[in-house]
Amino acid sequence: MNTVYCASCGNSVMSSMRMCPECGNRSFGPTPPAQVNNLGSQANHPASSSQPLPPLSGIQAGVKGWLLLFCISLTIITPLFSAAGISREWVDGQQYLDLPGFREALFFEITVFSFFALYSVFTGVQLWQVKPNAVRNAKRFVLLQAVVAVAVPLILAPMLGVSFIEVDGLRSTFHGLIYMAIWYPYLLKSKRVKATYP
Numbered sequence: 001m002n003t004v005y006c007a008s009c010g011n012s013v014m015s016s017m018r019m020c021p022e023c024g025n026r027s028f029g030p031t032p033p034a035q036v037n038n039l040g041s042q043a044n045h046p047a048s049s050s051q052p053l054p055p056l057s058g059i060q061a062g063v064k065g066w067l068l069l070f071c072i073s074l075t076i077i078t079p080l081f082s083a084a085g086i087s088r089e090w091v092d093g094q095q096y097l098d099l100p101g102f103r104e105a106l107f108f109e110i111t112v113f114s115f116f117a118l119y120s121v122f123t124g125v126q127l128w129q130v131k132p133n134a135v136r137n138a139k140r141f142v143l144l145q146a147v148v149a150v151a152v153p154l155i156l157a158p159m160l161g162v163s164f165i166e167v168d169g170l171r172s173t174f175h176g177l178i179y180m181a182i183w184y185p186y187l188l189k190s191k192r193v194k195a196t197y198p
Contacts, residue, residue, distance in 0.1 A: 002014070002015035003015065004028040004029060004030055005028060005029055005030070005031065006020040006022065006023060006025050006027075006028060007025060007027040007028060007029050008020065008023050008025035008027065009022050009023040009025065011023070013028070014130075015028075016129075016130045016198075017061050017062075017130070017196070018061065018195065018196070018197070018198050019061045019195045019196075020061075021060050021061050021062060060192060060195065061192070061195040061196045062192075062196055063127065063128055063130070063196065064192070065192060066186060066190070066192070067127070067190065067192050067193060067196065070124075070127070070138075070183060070186070071124045071127050071128050072124075073124075074120045074121065074123050074124025074127065074138075074141070075120070075121050075124035075125060075128070078116075078117065078120040079117040079120055079121055082113045082114070082116055082117035082120070083117065085113050086110050086113045086114065089106060089109055089110060089113075090106070090110065093106045100161070101159045101160055101161065102160060104159060105156050105159040105160050108155065108156070108159070109152065109156065112148060112152055116144075116145070116148060119141060119144070120141065122137075123137055123138050123141040126138070130196060130197060132197070132198045134197055135187055135193060135197045138183075138187055139184060139187050139188075142179065142180050142183045142184045142187065143180065143184065145176055145179055145180065146176040146177055146179065146180040147176075148176065149172045149173055149175060149176020149177070149179075150169075150172070150173045150176060152172065153167045153168065153169030153172050153173070154169065157169065
């Protein structure tokens with residue numbers, strides 16, 4: 001893990017951080033605090049080189065709080081729910097495999113659940129490791145989750161010859177839209193997200 005030093009307060013932080021969690025400064029250097037304190041102040045405050053940057057109150061970088069909960073939901077909770085859904089569909093569907101269209105519908109649903117679980121883990125790991133495009137990918141995931149929640153029942157219903165409601169379309173759509181309504185605005189507006197990711 002590479003370490004750099006805040007040019008304002010001298011705090012050592014991971015090189016992937018974009019803001020010092022102690023003082024809010026955005027300027028870092030590779031040298032120890034005693035050598036960078038004055039340089040950092042001059043770079044950021046040419047008019048008054050003796051004063052450090054004021055802290056940005058309430059903003060802390062790092063995967064904590066709601067951001068940590070989101071990462072846990074992506075890497076643990078969503079894959080577990082997907083695995084449980086696949087297992088349930090497989091066990092319950094064995095007796096109906098001879099019905100027209102049911103085998104294709106079952107394999108389609110299992111494929112979607114599996115892809116979604118893998119994409120969820122990939123997205124969560126990117127966020128946890130503070131990768132440069134992690135937030136953009138997380139936004140895509142949240143939007144895709146809402147699309148999948150609506151599209152899968154719409155595709156399954158004609159395959160099985162039943163209505164949208166009979167394949168739990170309303171419940172699936174409701175859950176997908178609620179998930180999007182919570183996490184997409186959070187990713188757009190969260191100060192922690194903006195402070196943590198490049």
